[in-house]
Each structure stands twice: as C-alpha cells, then as structure tokens.
Amino acid sequence: MDKLGKAIRLLRHQNGWRQGDVAKRLEISIPAFSKIETGVTDLNLSRLNQIAKVFNLTIVQLLYYSETEEIKEPTDEVKVISEKILQREDEIIHLQKKVIQLYEQLYQN
Known part of the structure; x- marks a missing residue:
C-alpha cells in the first residue's frame, strides 16, 4: 500500500466510514475505491481534489497527511x-x- 492510499484509508477509518461510503461520495465503485486505497490506481489531480474535499481537506493537506500521517494546520x-x-x-x-x-x-x- 502506498503512502497516499494508506493516508486515505486512515482518514476513512477516523471518520468511521466504510469503503462504500467514500466510494458513493466519489461516485465510483467500491472496487475502484479499494484500488485507490491500496495504491493500485494512480490518482490524477481531479480525483485527488475530490478525495480531499470528501475529507474537508485541501490537496496540500491530504498530501502532507500522507507524509506525516497526522493532519496539521x-x-x-x-x-x-x-x-x-x-x-x-x-x-x-x-x-x-x-x-x-x-x-x-x-x-x-
């Protein structure tokens, strides 16, 4: 699992959401979201922006989170x-x- 996928998974768990919950918000299938979390799918900027918005983050915060595994101001x-x-x-x-x-x-x- 790559760092970004791991961070997305951690954020999902922190929110108490299932993969299906996030997949629905992103309007993608659960298997497609699973591939994002496991790092199988490379993310383009548009999808990265969508994911950040789901977690009420900016892209910068999401990327920073993937490096530090904690959200900071x-x-x-x-x-x-x-x-x-x-x-x-x-x-x-x-x-x-x-x-x-x-x-x-x-x-x-």
Missing part, C-alpha cells in the same frame, strides 16, 4: 501561498472576461 507559508493563488485565479478570471469582451467587440464591428 497549514503553516503561515502555505496560507500566504494559498492566498496568492486565489489572487492569481481572480486575476485570470478578470483577464478572461476582458478577452471575451474584446472578442465580442471585434466581431460586432
């Missing part, structure tokens, strides 16, 4: 980086809106 550095990421996401959305507006102006004339 994010450090100040992680908080600062997370805030910067959110700001950048807002900037990207703003720029996307501008591109759409310019595109519409270009093709309306």
